[in-house]
Amino acid sequence: MAATETFYDVIRRQGVTRRSFVKFCSLTAASMGLGATGAVDMAQALETNERVPVIWMHGLECTCCSESFIRSAHPLVKDVVLSMISLDYDDTLMAAAGHQAEAILEETKAKYKGKYILAVEGNPPLNEGGMFCIDGGKPFVEKLKWMAEDAMAIIAWGACASWGCVQAAKPNPTQATPIDKVITNKPIIKVPGCPPIAEVMTGVVTFITTFGRLPELDRQGRPKMFYSQRIHDKCYRRPHFDAGQFVEEWDDEGARKGYCLYKMGCKGPTTYNACSTVRWNNGVSFPIQSGHGCIGCSEDGFWDKGPFYERLSNIHPFGVEANADKIGFAVAGTVGVAVAAHAGITAVKRITTKGSGSTDGGPPA
C-alpha cells in the first residue's frame, strides 16, 4: 500500500538529516512564537501530514517579493522551504518551461483539489479586459481565478496582492486590483510590505504548510504574529522621539547621533510591520537604521497618503498612541473591506477548526 507522502519523506529523500530537520523545527517554532511545545508539534505535523503543495504565481508585479524570499535567513530555507516544501510551480525559479510548466498547474489542480496553497505575488489589472498583464496568452486574472477555484487558501504576498501597491497608486492606469477583490470565496492571508520581510514570508508559508491552516489573522487579514505592532513601538530611535530630538536634514548632527526621523517624513508611528524587530537582510538593518524614515509600505494605500518627505501631520508627539489606533480603524473602515473581511474570517474559521492532524485518509490517486 502506498503511504501518504509527507514533508518529512520529501526532506529525507533530498538528503536532509534528521538532526537538521529537528533544528529546522525548533528554530522555526521559536521564530513564530509557538511556545515550548511548538517544535514538537511542528515535527509531528511534518512527519505525519500529507505534504501541502504550494503554487506561486506572478501577476502585475516587480518580483521584489521573490527576491526578498530567496534571501531569507530562515534556517535551512534554501533546502527545506524553497525546494522541498514543494514550491511546485514558480515562474521565476522553476526548471520546467512553457507548456510543460502549465501542465504542472493542471496536474496540481486535479491531484490536490482543495489541498494546495496558492501564493500570489502581484495583482491582476482589470482595465482593457485584463490585457495589461497577459500570462500564457490569457489575462492573468483568468489564470488566477482558475487556480484559486481548487486552492485550500491563498497567500497574498506583498503590498501588490494585499492592497494594490504602486501600480494601483493614483491614477491606477491599469486598474490594478488586490486579490481579495477578485477572489471572494477563499480564505486569504495578506502579507503586506514592499516587499515583505523574508523571515515573515518563510514563517507564514511554513506555518500554513506545516499545520494545514492559516495562522491567526487581524481584522485586515494579516497574520497577528508579525503585524500587531507599529514600527514606532519597537523602534530603537524611540527614546529620541520621546525626548523631542529630531533629525532636521540628512547627515546633520542629529542624524549622526541617531535622532528620530519623524520630521524627515517617517511613517513609523502609523505603520504595522515587524521591521524594527525582525529587521532586513538577515537582521542586519532596516530603513530607519539606514537613516531614512519609514514610508509605511505595509499599509493600505500608502502611496497616496501625501508626500513621503513631509512629516505626518495627523499625529502630535504626545498623542501618538490614541491617534495611530484611530488611523488603524479609519483605514479598515474606509477601504470597504469590512464585509469582505468578515467573509474571509468565517472561511478561515472553517479551515482552522478542521484541525491540523487530518490527513484525509489515503494518498491522492
Place this chain on the structure above:
Amino acid sequence: MSRIIVGPFNRVEGDLELTLDIADGRVEAARVTTPLYRGFEQILAGRPAADALVVAPRICGICSLSQSIAAASALRALEGLVPAPNGELATNIAHAAENIADHLTHFYLFFMPDFARREYADAPWFAAVEPRFKAVSGAAASAVLPARTRLLHIMGLIAGKWPHSLAIQPGGVTRTLDLGEKMRLIAIIAEFRSFIETTLFAAPLEAVTSIESIAALDDFVEGAGAGGDFATFMRLARALKLDELGRGSNPLMSFGAYASQAGALFSAGVYTPRTGENTSLALGLIEEDVACAYMRDSSPDPALAQTIPDADREGAYSWAKAPRLDKSPAEVGALARQAVDGNKLARALLAQKGASSVMSRVVARMIEIARLTQAAGDWARALRLQDPFCVAAAKFVEGQSAGMIEAARGSLGHWVTVKNDVIERYQIIAPTTWNFSPRDGQGVPGPLEQALVGVETGDLGARAPAIQHVVRSFDPCMVCTAH
C-alpha cells in the same frame, strides 16, 4: 513555414512571450512581446519631485537600487548638486553588490540550468553538468544562494533594506557609516571574493581580470581556472558553438557607471562591433518609436514624450516602446559596458566574429563580477568616515534633466521635467527596453529579434534549448522593460 508562440518563460524576471516564424527548422523571423504594463510614468506625474526617489525604484525588485540611483541622479542634475564623496563611494559599493548579485543569479539560477535540460541528456558532458546546475535542485545553487545573501548584507549596512532601498539621495546617502561598519563592509567583500575565487573562477581575481586575448582565455580555462564553474561554461560554449549563436551586430552602448572623484570606473560611449570603433555618446540621438507598441503617438524625444497606452493600436504587439540610438537599435549590458570601457578580452571576442554572441555576453558578466569585486573593496577602504555622507538637497526644484546610469542589464535613463517642485513629466528607458525592443516604424527589429533569426530549432520547435540560450544571454528583466 510555421508560426509558434514560446512562453510563458520561466527563469526570467517577469513575463515574456516570443512569436517565431520557423521554416526548415530555422527561425526566420521573431517578434518579442512584453506582456506586462503598469503605468509608472502616469503614476509619477503630479507627485512631489522628491517622491520619485520612492516611487521609481518600485519599477523593479531586482535592480531597484539602480532605479534609485537613476532617479537620484536626475534630481541631482536638476539641483546642480555635487554629492558628498563618501555618498558616492557608499552608493558605488551598494550598486556593485546589486550588479554582482544580478550577474551571479543570472549565471547560476537562470542561464546554466538550461544545460541540464532533458534535450541534452545524450551529450557527453551532461552527466557532470546536470547535478551541478539543474534548476532548483542543482548543487551549485545551494552554495551560491547563501553566498549571494551574505554579499547582500552590504545592502543592509548601506541601504537599510533591499529590494526597494531608500538611502540613496541626490546629495549622497542617508546612512552614515562608522568604523565597525566600514570593517564589516571590507570583510563581506573579502569573504565574497574568496567564494568566487574558489567556486566560480577557481583562481585569483587578478588571473581573471588580466586575461586580454582569446588565447589567454583558453589557457585559463584549461589551466589555472579549469576547476571553476566559469571554465565549465566555456567548455560548454565551445562544444555547442555558443560564440556563433545569438549574434548581434548593432552598436553597443553604455552610459558609463560608478562615478567618483577618481572618475567613472566604466566609461560612457558607443562601440561598433563590426569596425571596432569606439565613439562618444550623444544623448540627443536617443529616441523612442511606438509603431509596434500599444502606445499613443508622442514626441520621440524621451525628455518630451508622454506614455499613454492604446490597447487597440493597429500593428502593435508589445507594451515596450522601441528605443533607438541615431535611428538604430542598440545592444546594452555587461558586454557593451566592457567593450566601451576598452576591456581587451571583451573587444577581442567581439572582433573575432564582428558581432556579439551568447558566449561573449556571458563572458563579459564574468569579467565584470571580477572587476567589480576588486573595485568594491577599494571603495570601501577609501571611505573617510569623519567626512559628510550627504549634502543638503535643494528645498525647491524646477527644470528638466536626465539621470543616465548603468544597471546590471545595461543603460538606464530617467528623464524628468519638474515644475514648481512637482513632477510634470517622467520618462524611463530601461536596459531590456533596448535589448527586447519591438520593431520600429521602419520595420527594423530589436536586438533580440535580430539575434533569434537563423537559430536552428530542428524538430524541437519551441523546446529547442538554443532559443532559451539566446533569450537568456541578454538576462532580460521584463518588469523593467515596459514598466
